[in-house]
Amino acid sequence: MDETVGLYVHIPFCERVCPYCDFAVEAARESTADGQGSAEWRIKEDEYVDDLLRELALRAPDFPGHRLASLYFGGGTPSLFRPESLARIKQEALRLFSSVDGPVEITLEVNPSTVERERLAGFKSETGINRLSVGVQSFDDSLLKALGRAHRSEESHATLEAARSAGFENLSLDLIFAALHQTPAMFEADLDHALSWKPEHLSTYELVIEEGTPFGLAAEQGKIRSYSQDAAADLLDQMVLRLEASGYRRYELTNHARRGFEAVHNRRYWERSPVLGIGVGAHSSDPRSLHHPYGRRPSNPRDRMTWSRRLRSGEVAGLETEPLTLEQAISEACFLSLRTDEGLSSMEFEKEFGHSPRDFFGSAIDRLLEDAFLREGRDGHLSLTESGRRLADWVASEFILDEV
Ligand code: SF4
Numbered sequence: 346m347d348e349t350v351g352l353y354v355h356i357p358f359c360e361r362v363c364p365y366c367d368f369a370v371e372a373a374r375e376s377t378a379d380g381q382g383s384a385e386w387r388i389k390e391d392e393y394v395d396d397l398l399r400e401l402a403l404r405a406p407d408f409p410g411h412r413l414a415s416l417y418f419g420g421g422t423p424s425l426f427r428p429e430s431l432a433r434i435k436q437e438a439l440r441l442f443s444s445v446d447g448p449v450e451i452t453l454e455v456n457p458s459t460v461e462r463e464r465l466a467g468f469k470s471e472t473g474i475n476r477l478s479v480g481v482q483s484f485d486d487s488l489l490k491a492l493g494r495a496h497r498s499e500e501s502h503a504t505l506e507a508a509r510s511a512g513f514e515n516l517s518l519d520l521i522f523a524a525l526h527q528t529p530a531m532f533e534a535d536l537d538h539a540l541s542w543k544p545e546h547l548s549t550y551e552l553v554i555e556e557g558t559p560f561g562l563a564a565e566q567g568k569i570r571s572y573s574q575d576a577a578a579d580l581l582d583q584m585v586l587r588l589e590a591s592g593y594r595r596y597e598l599t600n601h602a603r604r605g606f607e608a609v610h611n612r613r614y615w616e617r618s619p620v621l622g623i624g625v626g627a628h629s630s631d632p633r634s635l636h637h638p639y640g641r642r643p644s645n646p647r648d649r650m651t652w653s654r655r656l657r658s659g660e661v662a663g664l665e666t667e668p669l670t671l672e673q674a675i676s677e678a679c680f681l682s683l684r685t686d687e688g689l690s691s692m693e694f695e696k697e698f699g700h701s702p703r704d705f706f707g708s709a710i711d712r713l714l715e716d717a718f719l720r721e722g723r724d725g726h727l728s729l730t731e732s733g734r735r736l737a738d739w740v741a742s743e744f745i746l747d748e749v
Pocket of ligand 1: 358362366368420422456
């Protein structure tokens with residue numbers, strides 16, 4: 346049994362809310378009035394951290410004896426908080442869970458902006474951040490503008506420069522593709538710029554236009570259009586070839602890394618290792634226990650006031666979730682493993698569930714092999730082919746087991 350835990354901390358504030366964003370976020374304009382923020386903002390920041398600490402104390406007993414393997418400050422824009430605020434959370438986490446032997450990966454998401462740039466040294470020395478995930482998205486100003494992003498390309502370059510100067514040796518860049526008027530040439534130029542910084546890791550996301558967002562509304566009104574599946578797949582092929590040739594392994598569908606720099610925290614989700622998520626809208630992956638033999642996947646309310654009110658009255662914010670059933674655990678084990686380049690080990694699966702994947706999904710596996718979406722090793726090991734990776738969501742749907 347995995348007796349380690351990854352802690353995810355959600356900070357739901359951003360300079361402004363991008364029109365395609367579907368995360369639990371709210372605008373926090375007053376945060377950057379001066380490098381320290383207004384008095385009002387500091388109270389909001391301190392109160393939010395106090396609530397996070399309440400939640401951490403209430404939830405830690407659900408991960409008994411677990412040791413901290415990774416800490417991830419995500420959002421939102423967690424770098425809008427001061428280094429000392431994030432350090433309070435880290436210290437409490439290390440008090441409640443002792444750390445694993447060796448370094449704990451501590452990631453901070455940052456967006457390119459002057460205020461955050463000036464804090465980078467503090468995040469390193471005071472908070473102990475050892476990995477930055479920079480929300481570059483694109484180096485093309487026309488695309489950044491169309492996406493409603495607050496920053497421009499010049500700021501991304503300045504932030505990456507400042508990150509290297511501050512001594513960060515593990516940088517991840519977020520890049521978006523198949524977005525609005527982006528052309529293959531524009532995307533190639535984005536890859537050129539990104540690779541010129543020699544990042545250790547790249548996360549690449551196709552723009553998804555979600556219902557209920559301003560972009561969703563604009564799409565309904567015919568003002569913007571999604572990329573066609575074929576055109577998006579072409580950009581994906583272009584990117585995978587380019588990144589592979591530059592020494593990056595696509596170790597998960599949307600993640601590429603130089604060897605040894607695969608994200609420790611992100612891996613936990615695909616490996617179904619315990620993750621405690623705290624903060625507005627955060628999701629957790631609770632470990633197996635006597636009462637929950639296949640674990641639980643609780644998620645917090647997306648409304649900050651509801652989340653905060655529950656914690657202040659001593660309640661755990663989001664535990665309404667039912668424990669996983671055997672069928673859900675089996676499906677999850679298959680589709681999450683298939684996202685990774687290691688794929689699904691039939692032997693591991695059998696050790697966990699007492700049967701091989703073929704015992705549950707034999708005919709689906711045969712169909713997928715025949716259509717060349719899956720490959721199967723001699724020991725029954727399954728992984729996606731390139732065509733399978735292109736249609737990964739659809740392939741995943743073939744591994745959903747009906748409840749008995
Ligand atoms: S910066 Fe990121 S988290 Fe914040 S609103 Fe934009 S897309 Fe959402």
